[in-house]
Amino acid sequence: MESNMAAVSDTIAPLSNAEAVDAPRVGAFLIKPIEVVSALLLALIMVLLLAGVASRYVFSVPVIWIDEVASISFLWLAMLGSAIAIDRNEHLRLTIFTGMFPKRAQAFINTLSLLVMAAFLLVMLQPAVEYVMEEWYVTSPALNIPNSFRVSAIAFGLFAMLGLVLSYAVKTSTLRDLAVAAALIGAIAGAFWLLSPALLRLGNINILIFLVGLVAVCLVMGVPIAFCFGIGTLAFLAFSTRVPIFVMIGRMDEGMSSIILLSVPIFVFLGCILDATGMGKAIVDFLASLLGHVRAGMSYVLLGSLFLVSGISGSKVSDMATVAPALFPEMKRRGHQPREMIALLATGAAMADTVPPSIVLIVLGSVAGVSIAGLFTSGFVVAMVLLAVLAALARIKASGENLRNVRRAPLQAIGRTLLIAAPALVLPFLIRSAVGGGVATATEVSTIAVLYALVIGIVLYGGIGWRKFYGMLVETAALSGAILLILGTALAMAWALTQTGFAQQLAAFMTGLPGGWMIFMAATILIFLILGCVLEGLPAIVLMAPLMFPIAKNLGINDVHYSMVVVTAMNIGLMAPPIGIGFYIACKIGNVSPDEAMGAIWPYILALLVGLVLIAAIPAISTSFL
Known part of the structure; x- marks a missing residue:
């Protein structure tokens, strides 16, 4: 399996000309x-x-x-x-x-x-x-x-x-x-x-x-x-x-x-462990044995795997790089078109980005002063809403799926894959419950999760050599450095904006919009859809959160509810062609031409937008379990 870092570096243009790669x-x-x-x-x-x-x-x-x-x-x-x-x-x-x-x-x-x-x-x-x-x-x-x-x-x-x-x-x-x-x-x-x-x-x-x-x-x-x-x-x-x-x-x-950001490199490293030990593949194999025989079953497996694996790695790239190689060959055999598979992979990764331990949620909690425990609890529920709309669309799309040679897995096979996957399946729920329940901070939980994954991964899923371990540490340092430098320069830019008085003028304008909080929420969705396309997730959040969150608070919008709308809109923009960077990463991982996949992704984007409207219009989805 290609490493998730290779997938990123191959998708993003080199620092020099093509001959120098x-x-x-x-x-x-x-x-x-x-x-x-x-x-x-x-x-x-x-x-x-x-x-x-x-x-x-x-x-x-x-x-x-x-x-x-x-x-x-x-x-x-x-x-x-x-x-x-x-x-x-x-x-x-x-x-x-x-x-x-x-x-x-x-x-x-x-x-x-x-x-x-x-x-x-x-x-x-x-x-x-x-x-x-x-x-x-x-x-x-x-x-x-x-x-x-x-x-x-x-x-x-x-x-x-x-x-x-x-x-x-x-x-x-x-x-x-x-x-x-x-x-x-x-x-x-x-x-x-x-x-x-x-x-x-x-x-x-x-x-x-x-x-x-x-x-x-x-x-x-x-x-x-x-x-x-x-x-x-x-x-x-x-x-x-x-x-x-x-x-x-x-x-x-x-x-x-920020001390909260200490968990970012640790969760990135956790994603590397997931990839290196095969813990993610164990989860995929279990879901495939459980659901693979039903119509749209492999689509359900792909979405469910992204949902669960995201709860371990915290990284969209790691999620897609873990799930796609394990499922795409069987999906092709059943008649799924590569462009449809890429569309589902990309939008599924956008759906799963609110599942703890999402790095985006950790950064948002840090820059906007929102409870990370609240974000983790709400993010789990919001992801399930988006999962439901994508699964419904996948079912509609699967009307012509070829199931002639597909058989239900024996109970013995399901039990065996469950036994293998059980230690890995525990991890996402451990992370969510520990942070959401206030037992430990995100940083503390990240270190415990790494220790757990290392021990379980090495003992039950295959060892990690010292050379590989060193490579994972360096890989994590590089990705973390790229993320944190964006945060540093974006915060400097956001500070410069606030010093001009622009933030106060924006607040006055947005507060004075007719229609109250609903119009403001619609404007937020539009802004973060566009910023998600152009700037990717973290820069958009660090740049705009100091400007937008005080306005939302003045309008009486719950900060966790607003966070869910912001992150979901931003993730949809990230996967929206022709600019969304995440869409091209998904195409690279699935080895499908962006031109071929571009036409197929729009129904899935529309499904996510339907879910986003529900999340924005019904605050209880985000706040009822807080």
């Missing part, structure tokens, strides 16, 4: 030590958190300094992981537009994208160093050491990323492209600097110029989303305000340092 890793001398340190940091974080759980719940003696050491390690992991993600081409970016240009133009645009990233990193280095110096006078409460030991990770990470980006630029671009791209960036920056007195007088029009226009141009060029947000915010602060760039580093630090 197989080029030697020019930053190997730098990246190898970073990979080793990142793997050690992730292992240290998990050991520390397990020790903290044991000291608190077993020995009733909480160890205060554990959280501080974990926090320091976490920021270093995020920044080092961001560097690894550049080396592995795992930073999320929009590529649909770059492919429309002629091949020669694509090479120049890729060079320009690299130098835009390098310019951002170079400019941010000085304020990052100043931030380290300022934080020397702030000491941590438990360890009593300067906070500079923690925040120096930002400066080092920026430096490492700059070295890697420049290495790729020199290795994969022509001298002419490098010179022209550098001159173009310098000319644009110089023009903005000369116009800055006039820009200062434009007020909120600068939001359209920098935070919308410049960000959109960078997205079209294929610049990674984290850097698009960072460049837009940097230019906005530098050319249209008197706010020092130094402040932006502090906002990025805040975005990446």
